[in-house]
Amino acid sequence: MRIEKLAAVYRLEVRFVHYPLHPETPDGGRTLEELFAGRGMDVSASQKRLGELAAAEGLPWGNRTHTYNSRLAQELGVWADSEGKARLHDALFRAYFVDGINLGDVEELARIAESTGLSGPAAREVLTSRRFRKRVDEDWARSRTLQIPGVPAFRAGENSVVGAQPFEMLERLVLQAGVERRTPPPGSTP
Numbered sequence: 001m002r003i004e005k006l007a008a009v010y011r012l013e014v015r016f017v018h019y020p021l022h023p024e025t026p027d028g029g030r031t032l033e034e035l036f037a038g039r040g041m042d043v044s045a046s047q048k049r050l051g052e053l054a055a056a057e058g059l060p061w062g063n064r065t066h067t068y069n070s071r072l073a074q075e076l077g078v079w080a081d082s083e084g085k086a087r088l089h090d091a092l093f094r095a096y097f098v099d100g101i102n103l104g105d106v107e108e109l110a111r112i113a114e115s116t117g118l119s120g121p122a123a124r125e126v127l128t129s130r131r132f133r134k135r136v137d138e139d140w141a142r143s144r145t146l147q148i149p150g151v152p153a154f155r156a157g158e159n160s161v162v163g164a165q166p167f168e169m170l171e172r173l174v175l176q177a178g179v180e181r182r183t184p185p186p187g188s189t190p
Contacts, residue, residue, distance in 0.1 A: 002057070002167045003154075010171075010179045012156070016081070016089065018074040018139035019151050022067060027104050029068040053164055054097075062098040070096070071136065073103035078132040080118060088116045 007014055022035065032043045047063065054061035073092050080088035091112050095101040101108050106127045113123035126132065143153075146160065153162045154170055157177030161169055 002165075002170055005167060006170055006174060009181060010174050011182055012174055012179050016077065017142060017155075018077070018136050019143045019148060019153070020140045021070060021151055023069065023071060023140075025067055025069040025104075027069065029066040029102055029104070031066055032064070035067050060094055060098045062100060064097060064100050066100060066102075068096070068102045069104040071104070072106065072109055072127050074136045074139075075130065075132040076109050076113060076123060076127060078135045079123070079126045080113070080116070082132075083118060085116055085118055088113060088118065091116050 003014055006012065025035075032047075036043060051061040073096075077089055077092065080086065092103060095108070095112050096103050101112070103109065106124060109127060110120040110123040114120040146155065148155075148160065148162065150162050152164065153160055154165065154173060156174045156179065159173055159176055161173055
């Protein structure tokens with residue numbers, strides 16, 4: 001992915017900041033048609049375009065029909081980061097965008113956590129105790145303060161870009177922030 005490519009070339013720290021994307025979504029989710037009702041959006045055409053973008057990036061993509069409340073998944077992600085298990089984010093992406101799994105379901109989330117090497121019982125405890133609720137609340141507040149209008153959003157220094165961006169745009173963003181290139185390993189060509 002573009003972020004990993006940037007991190008390989010530039011000295012930067014990548015940090016996920018959670019965003020309140022449709023926090024009003026009920027526990028059982030809602031169809032994409034319900035979500036976009038009255039907005040004049042062709043859901044099928046949009047799904048096709050997103051699938052093409054994902055394919056161009058080498059990302060898996062499914063035929064998702066529903067949207068789900070991602071709040072608990074965000075809290076689980078904070079816990080996974082604290083445990084040094086960042087690959088949970090990729091598993092959550094796949095579960096949601098490829099497999100259409102309800103990311104608001106505690107049992108589904110525990111199963112996803114287990115698939116990445118995390119403890120299922122510990123994941124259930126994190127989700128039922130809501131131990132990381134405050135951290136996600138802080139991220140949501142930060143998103144509002146920075147006036148981030150959607151996801152994905154990328155920020156470096158005082159500048160931000162929103163939406164799927166080409167590598168060159170993200171590179172320009174980090175260069176404007178004064179991020180330095182990594183020193184190439186001995187014997188490699190710059």
